[in-house]
Amino acid sequence: MISTLLSLLPLLPALAGSFASATTLWEMDNASGTFYYDLTETTTYDQCGGSGKAEAVMWAWDSGINNSTTLCETKMVNPPSLASIGTNRIVAMNANVLNADLAGWCGKEVKVFQDGAEVVLDEGPFVLFDGCGACESAMIVDFSVKAAVMMMPGQVCTGANPSGLTVQVVDTQIWDFPRDDSWQPTAASQPMKTSSNAGITGVGGSGGNAAAASVTTGAAAVATSSAGGAAATAAASAATGASSAAATGSTGGTLTANQCSPKGATQCSGGENQICNYVTSDVYLEWQTVPGSCTSKRGPRRLGAA
Numbered sequence: 001m002i003s004t005l006l007s008l009l010p011l012l013p014a015l016a017g018s019f020a021s022a023t024t025l026w027e028m029d030n031a032s033g034t035f036y037y038d039l040t041e042t043t044t045y046d047q048c049g050g051s052g053k054a055e056a057v058m059w060a061w062d063s064g065i066n067n068s069t070t071l072c073e074t075k076m077v078n079p080p081s082l083a084s085i086g087t088n089r090i091v092a093m094n095a096n097v098l099n100a101d102l103a104g105w106c107g108k109e110v111k112v113f114q115d116g117a118e119v120v121l122d123e124g125p126f127v128l129f130d131g132c133g134a135c136e137s138a139m140i141v142d143f144s145v146k147a148a149v150m151m152m153p154g155q156v157c158t159g160a161n162p163s164g165l166t167v168q169v170v171d172t173q174i175w176d177f178p179r180d181d182s183w184q185p186t187a188a189s190q191p192m193k194t195s196s197n198a199g200i201t202g203v204g205g206s207g208g209n210a211a212a213a214s215v216t217t218g219a220a221a222v223a224t225s226s227a228g229g230a231a232a233t234a235a236a237s238a239a240t241g242a243s244s245a246a247a248t249g250s251t252g253g254t255l256t257a258n259q260c261s262p263k264g265a266t267q268c269s270g271g272e273n274q275i276c277n278y279v280t281s282d283v284y285l286e287w288q289t290v291p292g293s294c295t296s297k298r299g300p301r302r303l304g305a306a
Helices: 002-018 095-100 145-151
Strands: 024-037 090-094 108-114 126-132 140-144 165-173 266-269 272-277 286-293
Touching: 024 145, 090 095, 095 126, 095 272, 095 286, 108 145, 126 140, 140 145, 266 286
Parallel strands: 024 140, 090 126
Antiparallel strands: 024 165, 090 140, 108 126, 108 165, 266 272, 272 286
16 A cells, blocks of 8 residues: 555656646636537527527528637638537637737637536536637627536526626637647647736626736636627736836836736726737737726726836
8 A cells, every 4th residue: 555655656746737726817707608609409409599599490500600610720721610620618709809819819728607616518628719709899708509508597598698607718728729730629739838927817897896906816707608709808907016107028128108918917997998918019918908897996007006
């Protein structure tokens, strides 16, 4: 028995690392969930299509959405469709945020919480892999029907979208970013990609006090679904450190004007939620406005503001 335990000692550091919590890069609170594809749909099994349901019979196949490709496959010449990838784990969020840094967002793990409990799909963790136009102006996250129905009242698809969700995009790389046609939806070459983000949590939705920012490690997220695309919006308020007039970026130097650091930091500016992201340049980070109002008693604050 003792010899068996001793033989396991070299494995302990690796096991400890595997249970380390991931950094939250982007969080939405009080979000709604919608759905935009359904790979489980057949002529005899249609959770959201048919009489008394949200969509027409066989809507996901007849509309062509199941055979469409995702925003994250932009660099592929012959990208596989949602049906070819063959998983209900794909999540769509704010297309503006993703387009600013596709390689940085695509393939990241998405955690969803409802009523304080994590929503777990039997196929595996949710993956951020598509963009949603409607999510650019609303606190929405788009899911598969299989995932969305799990969060609907009574788990029945009659038109009531899930609400009050907490949605987190974390720094765990589930799939590599597709750079060419050799890509396959397999485990990422680097399961965990370390980020400089300290795990800033903001308050989103229809209100909240963005003045009091806090540093956390693993907050909750909110999701809602709507036909086509998925949306996410980062929340309000950012925290701890230097000065709002001058902050130091990851590449060194002083941040000016609309620049910010680190990626994923959030703030409330003029009642608008903003997330720190690559927007007009892939060299420096800038504040990007996302859906959801906020309040701040102390006005806009850059990450690290006193």
